[in-house]
Amino acid sequence: MPNGSPAAESPPEPGRVAVVIEDDADIRNLLQAILEQAGFSTHACEDGAVGIEAIRTYQPILTTLDISLPGIDGFEVARQIRSFSTTYIIMLSARDEEIDTLMGLDAGADDYLTKPFRPRELRARIEAMLRRYHASTAEQEAPPPTPVGTVVPAPAGTAETADTAAVEPEEPGWLSHNGLRINEEMWLCDVDGSPVELTRSEFDLLLAIMQGARRVISKESLALELRGDYATTGYVSDSDKRAVEVHMANLRRKLNDPVGSPRFIETVRGVGYRLADARRAARR
Template structure:
């Protein structure tokens, strides 16, 4: 089946919630395919190639974390995890397994729609290349506009000058237009959200980038001054924790991401200064 446009897959074992999600996404203009198990969900994503997938964590057989990891091996679908679990470790595990967003149950249908529309306004990319699939990926139905490449030369107090579009700092290299990241000469695999956050902090150099700014960036509303909830700030914190782990960065003596307590984050000082 060759599909284009707004296609969504729902992976949810609770029939009532599955029906609610199907109604919400259908009203939002999606062609919806709903399944009740993890293996069926993986197959549905492979078959229908959705732009958005909602995924319950507590599935029979294999849980949502493993389903997300399997999906990420071949698909760049926007992945939203839904769960009644509210512990920070669950959010962390969900985002770490490849989810773009994490929403707790019960959720408000309007909030779900708003989060989906915000993701669709963000550029795709920033994910590791998928494994070969039986068929090639379809043309990207959402905007492929790349983030604006920083102009000029980086301040010497924060990072070395750009090299053909690359921003570099303490062995880290990040390219906005190609959406590539390297650490000490090796490719670094980041999720879409992790890449966007890291790029914003590197571009900000020694300027403190607030959690509110970063949360709005993730929602596709940079500079809008919109409302930011505690859940939005927590999502930023979880993504930054994942980033630190992948960068092998220490909170006490950071090499890349320095926390400004109560405000946000900025790029750490270069080595040797």
């Protein structure tokens, strides 16, 4: 049973919608209270099928999802949600084995939290997600940043390489490399003109790598990016790094980008990731 009690709630903010999919009434009520305290308008569901329809109807930016649901389990619910929605999924479960965490992320979850959980910890993860969401929203409303094709300074925790060619110049707002394009302002990604649907975590990882060009970006830096700890240092566990690996594997699958002969993303073993060499990719 979760411990602690949330403080008085704030009025819902425009566009801040959440769906709670949880069959335990006590936990469901607690999750609603935490989310309403954070300014969300919430919609609670007791089973996966109803939860899927709620996401179609309300188009939430955040969804909390229990694994042990009646009927359809949380893993299958996450897979179905991912077929039509980019809502940020926080999966909740009493299972604390690493394989369960990896299965949840592989099914499409962005984050995984074990029960019993502290309301304060869940709130912190929600706030980290909101920082990323508001940052992307603010960038959509702001004038275009550094011109596309300019070498971006390496993020904290990245290693400089001899080959630091920038991504290809593109139309304003787009970063392009070997036929892969990404637009941070419009939250779009395509390969050879065909759109690619990415989760928020996959999009953030790809954007960080595209902005880094041929600089190697460490798994630690990418884990901090996913947590919303921008330009800061912090503890990164093996589980955090494994989560990055799972998200990267899902991203590669969607981009049809095999590890052995990458067109877009190159793995630097034991360090992290960078954009693949354009010349090498052209010889594929």
